[in-house]
Amino acid sequence: MSNIKNAFSKGKAFIAFVTAGHPTLDLSYEYITKIAKAGADIIEIGIPFSDPVAEGVVIQKANTCALKKGVALNNVFELTKRVRKNTNVPIVYLTYYNPVFNYGVEKFFEVLRELGVDGIIIPDLPFEESEEVLPFAKKNNIDLISLIAPTSSDRICKIAKNASGYIYLVSSMGVTGMRHEITTKLEDIVSEIRKITNVPVCVGFGINTKQQAAEIAKISDGVIVGSAIVSIIENNGTGDTDKITDYVEMMKNAITES
Amino acid sequence: MLYDKESNAHGRYGIFGGQYIPETLMDEVIKLEENYNFYKNNLSFNTELNELLKNYAGRPSLLYYASKMTSDLGGCKVYLKREDLNHTGSHKINNVLGQALLAKKIGKTRVIAETGAGQHGVATATAAALLGLECEIFMGEEDVKRQALNVYRMELLGAKVNSVTSGTATLKDAVNETMREWVSRVYDTHYLLGSVMGPHPFPMIVRDFQSIISSEARAQILDLENKLPHAVIACVGGGSNAIGMFYNFINDKSVRLIGCEAAGLGVDTDSNAATIATGRVGVFHGMKSYFCQNDDGQIKPVYSISAGLDYPGIGPEHAFLHASKRAEYISIKDSEAVDAFEYLARTEGIICAIESAHAIAYAMKLVPLISKAENIIVCLSGRGDKDVASIAKYRGRDNIEI
Numbered sequence A: 001m002s003n004i005k006n007a008f009s010k011g012k013a014f015i016a017f018v019t020a021g022h023p024t025l026d027l028s029y030e031y032i033t034k035i036a037k038a039g040a041d042i043i044e045i046g047i048p049f050s051d052p053v054a055e056g057v058v059i060q061k062a063n064t065c066a067l068k069k070g071v072a073l074n075n076v077f078e079l080t081k082r083v084r085k086n087t088n089v090p091i092v093y094l095t096y097y098n099p100v101f102n103y104g105v106e107k108f109f110e111v112l113r114e115l116g117v118d119g120i121i122i123p124d125l126p127f128e129e130s131e132e133v134l135p136f137a138k139k140n141n142i143d144l145i146s147l148i149a150p151t152s153s154d155r156i157c158k159i160a161k162n163a164s165g166y167i168y169l170v171s172s173m174g175v176t177g178m179r180h181e182i183t184t185k186l187e188d189i190v191s192e193i194r195k196i197t198n199v200p201v202c203v204g205f206g207i208n209t210k211q212q213a214a215e216i217a218k219i220s221d222g223v224i225v226g227s228a229i230v231s232i233i234e235n236n237g238t239g240d241t242d243k244i245t246d247y248v249e250m251m252k253n254a255i256t257e258s
Numbered sequence B: 001m002l003y004d005k006e007s008n009a010h011g012r013y014g015i016f017g018g019q020y021i022p023e024t025l026m027d028e029v030i031k032l033e034e035n036y037n038f039y040k041n042n043l044s045f046n047t048e049l050n051e052l053l054k055n056y057a058g059r060p061s062l063l064y065y066a067s068k069m070t071s072d073l074g075g076c077k078v079y080l081k082r083e084d085l086n087h088t089g090s091h092k093i094n095n096v097l098g099q100a101l102l103a104k105k106i107g108k109t110r111v112i113a114e115t116g117a118g119q120h121g122v123a124t125a126t127a128a129a130l131l132g133l134e135c136e137i138f139m140g141e142e143d144v145k146r147q148a149l150n151v152y153r154m155e156l157l158g159a160k161v162n163s164v165t166s167g168t169a170t171l172k173d174a175v176n177e178t179m180r181e182w183v184s185r186v187y188d189t190h191y192l193l194g195s196v197m198g199p200h201p202f203p204m205i206v207r208d209f210q211s212i213i214s215s216e217a218r219a220q221i222l223d224l225e226n227k228l229p230h231a232v233i234a235c236v237g238g239g240s241n242a243i244g245m246f247y248n249f250i251n252d253k254s255v256r257l258i259g260c261e262a263a264g265l266g267v268d269t270d271s272n273a274a275t276i277a278t279g280r281v282g283v284f285h286g287m288k289s290y291f292c293q294n295d296d297g298q299i300k301p302v303y304s305i306s307a308g309l310d311y312p313g314i315g316p317e318h319a320f321l322h323a324s325k326r327a328e329y330i331s332i333k334d335s336e337a338v339d340a341f342e343y344l345a346r347t348e349g350i351i352c353a354i355e356s357a358h359a360i361a362y363a364m365k366l367v368p369l370i371s372k373a374e375n376i377i378v379c380l381s382g383r384g385d386k387d388v389a390s391i392a393k394y395r396g397r398d399n400i401e402i
Helices: A003-007 A025-037 A057-068 A073-086 A097-103 A105-115 A127-132 A134-139 A153-161 A186-194 A210-219 A227-236 A242-257 B023-039 B043-055 B067-073 B092-105 B119-131 B141-146 B148-156 B171-184 B202-210 B212-225 B240-249 B316-323 B334-348 B354-369 B385-394
Strands: A013-019 A042-046 A091-094 A119-121 A146-148 A167-170 A201-204 A222-225 B016-020 B063-065 B077-082 B110-115 B134-140 B160-164 B189-191 B231-235 B256-264 B280-284 B286-291 B327-333 B375-380
Touching (some): A013 A025, A013 A057, A013 A201, A013 A227, A013 A242, A025 A042, A025 A073, A025 A227, A025 A242, A042 A057, A057 A227, A097 A105, A097 B280, A105 A134, A153 A186, A153 B023, A167 A186, A186 A201, A186 A210, A210 A242, A222 A227, A222 A242, B016 B280, B023 B092, B023 B202, B043 B092, B067 B334, B067 B354, B092 B110, B092 B202, B092 B240, B110 B119, B110 B171, B119 B134, B134 B141, B148 B385, B160 B171, B171 B189, B202 B316, B231 B240, B231 B354, B240 B256, B240 B316, B240 B375, B256 B316, B334 B385, B354 B375, B354 B385
Parallel strands (some): A013 A042, A013 A222, A091 A119, A146 A167, A167 A201, A201 A222, B110 B189, B134 B160, B231 B256, B256 B327
Antiparallel strands (some): B016 B286, B063 B077, B280 B286
């Protein structure tokens, strides 16, 4: 069983996102370790990019902060290596395509395998362009996580058919960031996906409260939280990293009880 | 790689182009392509558009024989394609009228757009006013400062101008922010992209609407000179006026196609926006093309005196014209562009946009080398009122109010 598949065998998954190098590489290491200990089932590590077009203000700022401190791809790899030494939590990279393309797609996926990275999300690489990386992802046993959006409609079938790891269901239109309410009829989309594949469906974009997490967990296999976590890290600065433990435990409990 | 229009199917220009955008936008760009393919062959759409181009924008634009410049430079004849005389003062209106009309036909009630120098923003605000569409423009904070006159112009036309403070606060960041806005409101909003860039079908749509420049120019030069030009020259940022100037000459193999990039302080410095000269192949803003980027694949801040050329990428069809060696791309420094700006004003009595001055600057180098029996066409993409204050400042005259 792949590491990611394994993460769903114990029930609904809580997936946490952090931006690598925000606010520093050492603190990222500390936060990731604590998030894993607090019960996150999968951790998404964002590789900072100069122009993250799919991100809202919170994650944009985290990207800028990391880049200003000179965080480069090699630093993210080193961070991953450190994290892997003390946890087996499945790790998924979130990166825009240009850093991957620039590094060399083949070499990039080989490095990911060596580091023990389990999956990758490339938000600006839709299904139509995914053939460029898919052979290398498969060869190295890295799940290429597919996104499905509220507007995907006719596209759901082909995306779901080719999905691996988990499906990232985008809760609402727009960019990442906390939302007061999510109005998309997610149940309908989930049942469309269910007709085609058993790959777990996780919902992200906008989720930040335990009530939202509990609601979403009822109709899906997992909940992805990014901006809310990045925001806690941002507000906490170099302060007590235990705050993240409380939040992750609360969210994990909320989805487990749902 | 040979340039071949046939190999440009499905939004690809050789290896360049494509649709590298979030899933949230895929459905919208696919629908846009379907709608465009329907309306581009629709008689009533074309009748309406041609009417607007003629009676509102003032087309066809003149092909002006620059006799003083010709005799001064002492080489081939120089013709200027006067896109600066269009309504709103640049070639941008050609694409804007086409896309705004398309947006209206497909039921959108709102248009949004990025702008660098403000020319595209002004054109978009103008078309929105005329066609009764709500309009919001995104402009980098730096450009809002550099182009205050155009900001007020857009506001006069009823548009809301958003100053973008993220990243380098210039054109690329304005594009990022417009994409973010679009993905939040696709249901009633069309992203009226201003250049031959972004995900397919934008590079194709914008090129088609801008190709009127070369379809007119080709007929005009054959009428006036009874022969094709030795070269056509245009400035290149994203590359919309250049592709418009090149397109109908691509199959005329004898005609040199020359794009002039902004070298800023020089291609050997970090302060330039010369994508072909200093960039590498990458994927950004929805397309595979050449981009100015660092070793880690981060998009680099670029610099040019010209806000309209201050962009770290180039349209994918230009990337292909370059890789297939059909077109030549050269770099022009700030100082050369400013000299050309002043030269054209004094020699022909035309104050052109600082963007267009990059093309004039190269013409000044090339013309003396070409036989008097030949001719060249320079695309004068815009007029220079917006640049007067910043050129004055460049020359140390700080007391000019705009």
